[in-house]
Amino acid sequence: MSVIDITYGQLLMSLIFVIIVGIASVRLQLDLERDIFWGTIRTFTQLFMIGYILKYIFAIDNLYLVLFVFTGMIFFAAYTVRGRVKEKSIPYFVPTFLSMFASYMFVTIVVTAFVVQVEPWYKPQYFIPLGGMVVGNSMTAIAIALERIFADIRRGRDEIELYLCLGANRREATSKITKEAIKAGMIPSINSMMAVGIVFLPGMMTGQILAGVDPITSIKYQIVVMLMLVGSTAIGSIVVAFIARNLCFNKAEQILLK
Amino acid sequence: MLLELIDISLTFNDNALFSDVSLAVDTGDLIFIGGPSGSGKSSLLRLLNRLNDPTSGQINLEGRPLTDYKVAELRRQICYIHQTPVMVEGTVKQNLLLPFAFESLRGFRVPTDETLIELLHEFKLDDIALSDQAMVLSVGQKQRLAFIRALLLQPKALLLDEPTSALDRDSRLVVEEYVERLAGQKNLAILMVTHLDFKPKHMKARRYILKRGGLEERAR
Structure with a gap:
């Protein structure tokens, strides 16, 4: 190089x-x-x-060390999300952390093991920066989805209660709200697919170019990264929105959110 | 016995709203519950369709504890009508038929337009079309639609939380007249929280006052 x-x-x-x-x-x-x-x-x-x-x-170059570092990154991301969402009455931290862990692990492994085909799949030079981008980007998506779902359930309490009174379950009573929260989390990463390469040059790609990598190779990486981020923000928003929605109700379909 | 409340207590954030409340409700009963604001009248109603659960005591529906029922099915049978009517985005028809899309009502016959129009007529809402937007109607019209929506579920009891307090005089009279007719004709119990003194002309109602944490029956 x-x-x-x-x-x-x-x-x-x-x-x-x-x-x-x-x-x-x-x-x-x-x-x-x-x-x-x-x-x-x-x-x-x-x-x-x-x-x-x-x-x-x-x-x-040790598997356990890589997993340890990645888990730590996700933990701090979940912690940052909690700082931003500021919801006190629903204990969402542990389930959010676990679902972030599962979905980020899945997306990053798919990218390193199958798309880029790194040998071994946990090779830190690939796994940590790619995983880091996944965590950093979908952390924001998850915070948006969570903020939205708690705020909308609180604001839409009367309508949700009406649904419940008429015999709806929590899924039926909050279907619109859940959909909107998931969309709110996903939209920024979809929008950036529209603007990439024209409105902005992503940092990863410019970094690779500066490091002497052929621009075509670096844009191929960037494409993988863009699609990976759409995937991870979508999976993250969907899983977390459903979990948060479920946590807002008890078994008797009563609203727990204060 | 349709509904039976046995030694019900309710505490909110370490504040006892009421305790040891007992009440028996039969089909055909018309029950008024009054009392100062903050005494827990609405909270008492909300226990009957499990929007909340009592801190202690038991409530039975037809001899079985409420907790034995699927909650969605229970809420269809014990239907709660809010003080301020809530309509969702969409037409009058969409609002009236809203519950028929729910899982718990699967297998229920969806009412025909004729049935809906007939009910609109009974509630003196002839000037409203099924295709009108529900959100723009007056509070009085919305509350009457809320009644129709509840009745379409064929409930065994109606829980009315000051259903006329937000209404103009005309709407109030229509609703009160209809409450009286319902109580007399249909196989239905009605529990109504009320501030205003509504005196049914033909029905005898049992009156209770909820105050100082207990429920007292009043002379008619």
């Missing part, structure tokens, strides 16, 4: 950008200097840390 390595001296040169921003912040009294400072420090330390961790994981 013909990629030019960046020396530490060259890396420090890129600080020029944050210095400009820092000066602008002082002169315009934006009061952002502290954030810029800490943001820069964190960018350096966090990325160096993950760089060395990945280097270590790639070197060891």
Whole structure:
């Protein structure tokens, strides 16, 4: 590969950008200097840390280590989702985490084992970045679907109760709401299929091109990634929406959501 | 005995709404439940079709505990009508026939347009067509549609939660007149939570007051 390595001296040169921003912040009294400072420090330390961790994981090339790291990523994704959804009355964290785990594992394994045909399928250099994209993208989809379903059940309480009073079960009483929540989760990844290559060049593809990979090879990877993300956001939104919907009712078809 | 409430208590967030309430309801009964707001009148009604369950005590339908019934089937038989009528997006006909798409009503004969039109007429809704949008109707018209929708399910009991409190005088009179007729003619028990003093002309109603956590019968 013909990629030019960046020396530490060259890396420090890129600080020029944050210095400009820092000066602008002082002169315009934006009061952002502290954030810029800490943001820069964190960018350096966090990325160096993950760089060395990945280097270590790639070197060891061990199935259990890869699964451990992937599980950790999914756990933090589920945790982030919980922070965003802020629903207190329904215990959805564990089921959400488990269904995220099952669906992301499935999608990532299909991509590495069958589409890209990596040997072995868990080769960390492929599994971790591809899995990471799956987790990062569908995490947002799952948060949207969950927020939507809880908000709509709460807002549509009277109508849901009417359905229940007339002899509907929870599926019949919430079919519209569940559908809308799943769609809300899926739409962003479908929309990005429309815009890719014209409105934006995806980071993964540009990264590969910078690393000296043939553009045709890199767009093939990007196509796999786009379709993989549509699949994982769809599976994630559907599974989580149904689980969350079921958790909002008890056996006697009473609404539990407060 | 159609419905039997035995020593029912209900507690919400450590607040006892009422306790040891007992009541027997027979087919053909017309029962009014009054009492100050917040005394738990609506909550009491909601226990009868299991929108909620009592904290303690037992409720029987025809001798069997409510929990023995499939909840969807129970709710069809013990039909609850909300204080403010709820209509869904769609036509009058779609609203009236809504429950007939549910699993629990599979095998039920879907009422014909003639039946629906006849019922609209009985509720003095002749100026409404089956193809009209239900959402744009007045509250009074919607509440009468809610009654028709409930009656199409052939319930054994109707639970009415202040069904006339949101209505104008005309709609209220139509609904009250019909409640009275229903109570007298059909094989049906009616339990009605009410603030306004509705005095049926031909029917005798049993009146109860729910206050200070207990249910007391009032002289007629």
